[in-house]
Amino acid sequence: MTREKQRKIEGGIALVFSTLAALMGLFWLVFILGDVLVHGMGALHLNLFLQDPTPPGVEGGGLRNAFTGQLLITLFATLIGVPVGVLGGTFLAEYARGTKISRVISVLSDIMVSVPSIVIGTFIYAILVHPLGHFSGWAGSVALAVIMIPVVLRTTENMLSLVPWTLREAAFALGAPYYKVIIQVVYRGAATGIMTGILLSIARVAGETAPLLFTSFNNAYFSADMKGPVASLTVTIFQYAMGPYDDWHKQAWAASLIITLFILFITILGRLIIKWRYK
Amino acid sequence: MAITFRKKNAVDFIFSSVTAIASLSVIIFIIGILYVLIKESSLSIERFGIIKFLVSTDWDPVRESFGALTNIYGTVITTFLSLVIAIPVALGIAIFVTEISPNFLKGPIGIAIELLAAIPSIIYGMWGLFTLSPIMSQHVEPFLKKVTAGIPLVSILFQGTPMGIDILTASVILSIMIIPFTASISRDSFKLTPAVVKESAYAIGATKWEVVKNVVIPYSKLGVFGGVVLSLGRALGETMAVAFVLGNNHKIATSLLDAAATITVTLANEFVEADNDVYLSSLFYLALVLFLMSFAILAVAKIFLLRAERRYSR
Numbered sequence: 001m002t003r004e005k006q007r008k009i010e011g012g013i014a015l016v017f018s019t020l021a022a023l024m025g026l027f028w029l030v031f032i033l034g035d036v037l038v039h040g041m042g043a044l045h046l047n048l049f050l051q052d053p054t055p056p057g058v059e060g061g062g063l064r065n066a067f068t069g070q071l072l073i074t075l076f077a078t079l080i081g082v083p084v085g086v087l088g089g090t091f092l093a094e095y096a097r098g099t100k101i102s103r104v105i106s107v108l109s110d111i112m113v114s115v116p117s118i119v120i121g122t123f124i125y126a127i128l129v130h131p132l133g134h135f136s137g138w139a140g141s142v143a144l145a146v147i148m149i150p151v152v153l154r155t156t157e158n159m160l161s162l163v164p165w166t167l168r169e170a171a172f173a174l175g176a177p178y179y180k181v182i183i184q185v186v187y188r189g190a191a192t193g194i195m196t197g198i199l200l201s202i203a204r205v206a207g208e209t210a211p212l213l214f215t216s217f218n219n220a221y222f223s224a225d226m227k228g229p230v231a232s233l234t235v236t237i238f239q240y241a242m243g244p245y246d247d248w249h250k251q252a253w254a255a256s257l258i259i260t261l262f263i264l265f266i267t268i269l270g271r272l273i274i275k276w277r278y279k
Numbered sequence: 280m281a282i283t284f285r286k287k288n289a290v291d292f293i294f295s296s297v298t299a300i301a302s303l304s305v306i307i308f309i310i311g312i313l314y315v316l317i318k319e320s321s322l323s324i325e326r327f328g329i330i331k332f333l334v335s336t337d338w339d340p341v342r343e344s345f346g347a348l349t350n351i352y353g354t355v356i357t358t359f360l361s362l363v364i365a366i367p368v369a370l371g372i373a374i375f376v377t378e379i380s381p382n383f384l385k386g387p388i389g390i391a392i393e394l395l396a397a398i399p400s401i402i403y404g405m406w407g408l409f410t411l412s413p414i415m416s417q418h419v420e421p422f423l424k425k426v427t428a429g430i431p432l433v434s435i436l437f438q439g440t441p442m443g444i445d446i447l448t449a450s451v452i453l454s455i456m457i458i459p460f461t462a463s464i465s466r467d468s469f470k471l472t473p474a475v476v477k478e479s480a481y482a483i484g485a486t487k488w489e490v491v492k493n494v495v496i497p498y499s500k501l502g503v504f505g506g507v508v509l510s511l512g513r514a515l516g517e518t519m520a521v522a523f524v525l526g527n528n529h530k531i532a533t534s535l536l537d538a539a540a541t542i543t544v545t546l547a548n549e550f551v552e553a554d555n556d557v558y559l560s561s562l563f564y565l566a567l568v569l570f571l572m573s574f575a576i577l578a579v580a581k582i583f584l585l586r587a588e589r590r591y592s593r
Contacts (some may be wrong), residue, residue: 011488015379021371022380022388025462028455029395033412036402082303091298107585109305112578114509115312115570116516118543122550126319148304179294191574207399210518210543214550234401234411234519241405241523249409256402267397271390 033260040257043250045143052222063255065222069230070259073137073216074206076226077144081205082198084145089194092153093160094182095110106157109150120146121211126190129215137226144205151204155197157191162278163189192277196270203266207259208232233259290498291397312570320564322556330566338529338545340553345561347568349529349534353446353539354569357521358514360450360535361457366507368454369461376462377412377469389466396459401520407452408523415451420536423447438534447523447535456520457510464509468502468587469495501590505583518543544570 047062049258052060058074098100120143128139163186171181217229218239224230233255240252311422317324327335327345328573335346376388420441427433472495480490498504527548542565 007486007489011486014488014491018371018374020378021368022375024368025372025395025458026388026391029391031410032406032455034396035406039409070524084304087298088302088304091295095295095298096302105302108309110581111574112305112308114512114516114577116543116573116574118516118518118520118546119312119316119566119570119573122319122563123315125550126315126563127311135441148306149308149557153302153305160392175353178287178289179288179291180532182294203397207401209399209401213547217551234399237401237405238519238522241408252405253409257407260398260402263397263399264394267394268390271393271502274475 003195006063012140036253036257036260039250040260043254044257045254046254048254049250053220056243056248063231063233063236063251066231066233066236066255067136067258068222068224069216070206070233072146072224072226073140073212073230073232074202076138077114077142077148077205078198078202079202080141081145081148085149085201086156086194086198088149088153089156089160090182091262092157094178094186097161106154109154112150113154116210117147117208118210120212121214125214135215135217135229136162137216137228137230139224140200140212140230140232143211144208145217147208147211148201148205152197155200156194159190159193159197162193179222182278192273196273196277199266199273200272203263203270206266207234207263213238295496298418309574313314313567316563316567316570320560320567323564326557327491327564328563332561333563333568336529336531338540339553340549340558340584343555343557345485345557345564347542347565350540350545350565351568352531353525354427354515354541354572356539357446357453357525357541360446361453361514362507362511364439365458365461365510369458369510370465370503372462373465373469374495377465377526378491378495382415383468388530389463391464395455400456400517402522403452403456404523407448407520411452412443412524413447414443415445415448418445420445423544424536427467428429435533436535439536442538444524444526444538445536446525446532446539449539450535452520452524453514453517456517457514460513461510464506464584465499466501468499468506471502472498499587501583501587505580505587508576508580510585512573512580515576516543516573518547522547542566 045062047060049062050064051060051062051066052064092102092105096105124143124146127140129135167185167189168181168217171185172178175186212232212235216232216235218235219229219231237252237259239253240248240255243249323332323345333347333351334344335344335347336348337344338349339345370391374389376385380388411578420437420443422442426502427437476498477490477494480494481500485493521541522544525541525544526541528538529540529545530537532539546562546566550562552557552561
C-alpha cells in the first residue's frame, strides 16, 4: 500500500467516525423526545389540568395544583429576577463599561450560571425556610430568581454592548442625562435582544427541580398561597416517577411532555428571534 | 469615557446607584452562599474536622457519624466516566459540523444540539429510569459482563448483577447531558481557526483529517480544553439526571454495576429527611464541598476560555 493510500484511508475512517458521532447526538435527541412524546401523549387527558391529585394509590385525578404552582413560582421568579438582572447588566455595560469591576462581575456571573442548582436550594433553605420554620412558594421563587439573575445580567450586558456608541453620543449631544439616554435610546435599541435573554432564562429555570426540593417543597392539595408549600410540576414528576403506582408514572410522563414542549418552544422562539434580529 | 459626558444629575445618580446595587447582587450571592454554608455546617466541621470528614467513608445517621468520601467518590467516578464517553462524541460532532457537513445540515444539527441542551435534567432522569435503565440491565450490561468475563482486572468493573440502577447507567445519562455543552464550545473554538492557515495545509496536500488533526485541533486546544472543564463543572453539580438511577448507596463501589451516591443525590434524597442537627449540618457541609469544588473547576474553565478568546482576537 502506498503512503498516499494509507493517509486517505486513515482520513476516511476518521471522517466516518465523526459523522457517526453527529448521528449519535441526533439519535439521543430523537430517542428522548420520541419517548417523552409517545408516553406523554398516551397519558394526556383533560382531567390532568382540571383535577387535583387523588390520594396515593387511587386511580384518576390530575395535576391542577402542580400546574398552578409551577406557573406561580416561575412567574414570581421572573418578576424578581428580571429587573435585577436587567439593571445589573445595565450597570456593567453602561456606567461601568470597560472597568475592572465590570469584568470581574461578568466572570463571576458566568461561573454562577453553572454553579450546581441544588447548592442554591440549600442556601435558600438556610436563609428563607429554616428561620421561618416552613417551606414556602416564595422561597422557591427566590431560589429560581437567584439562578435567573446571572443569566439575564450577562445577556443584557452583551445586548447593550451591541448598541453603537455613536447612538448614545447623539443623545448626549441633545443634552440628555445618561439615565434618559439608557432608558429611551439604549434599551430601545436592545429591546429584542434583552427580551430574548429573558425568554431563554425562563426556559432555563422552568425545568429546574433541585432548587425547589427544599424550598417550595411539594403539596398534594391545591394551594395558591405562596407563603406555604406549593406543588410544582418538576418536583411532582420526581415524586411520581419514583413512586410505586402506574397511574403516577403515567401522570409524570404527561407532565414531562408538557414541560418539555413548553421549554423547547421558548428555546426555539428565542433562537428564531436572535436569528431574525441579528443576522 | 462615559463619565466625561455625564452632567451632574440627581436622578442619574440614583439610577446609576440602583444599577450598581443590582449588579453587585451576583457578588452578594456568592459571598452569601459561602458564608451561609460555612455557618450552617460549623457544627459538623467542629465535630468531624476537615481532613477527617473528607476521607471518612462513614455515613451513618443512626450513630451520627458522617464522612464525605463515599459521596465524593460517587461524584468523581460518574463525572469521570461521563466525560470519557462524552468527549470523543462531542469532538466528533464539532468536527462534523465545522468540516464535513454540507451547509444545509449545519443549521439543523446545531439546533438539535441546542435542544438537547435545553431539555430539563429531570426529563433525562425520568427517561433514564423508565427507558434506559431496563435496556442497560437487559442488554448492555450482560453483554459487557460476557465480553469482559475472562479479562483480569477489567472484569472486576462489571461484577455483580446487572440491575440498571448503577454507576454505569448514571454516567451514560450524564454523558448525554454534557455532550451538547462540550460540542458547542468545541465547535465555536474550531470555527475560530483562520481559513488561511487551513488553506495553506490543504495547499501542501494534507487530507481533511490531517488538517483537523494537525491544524484545527492544536489551534483551538485552549478553547476545547476550557469547554471540557466547563462540562466537568456542570456534570459535578448535576442532580436530577442521576438521582433516579444511582440508587443512593453510601459505599465505595468497585464495580460499575453497583449503586452509589453522589453529593447531589445524597442532598436531594436526605436533606428534607434529616432529623437531627448533626445530620443536617453534615449535609450542608457536603453542599459546601460541592460548591467549592464546582466553583474552582468553573473558574479554571473560565480562565482557559478567556485566554483562548484573547489569543484569537489578537
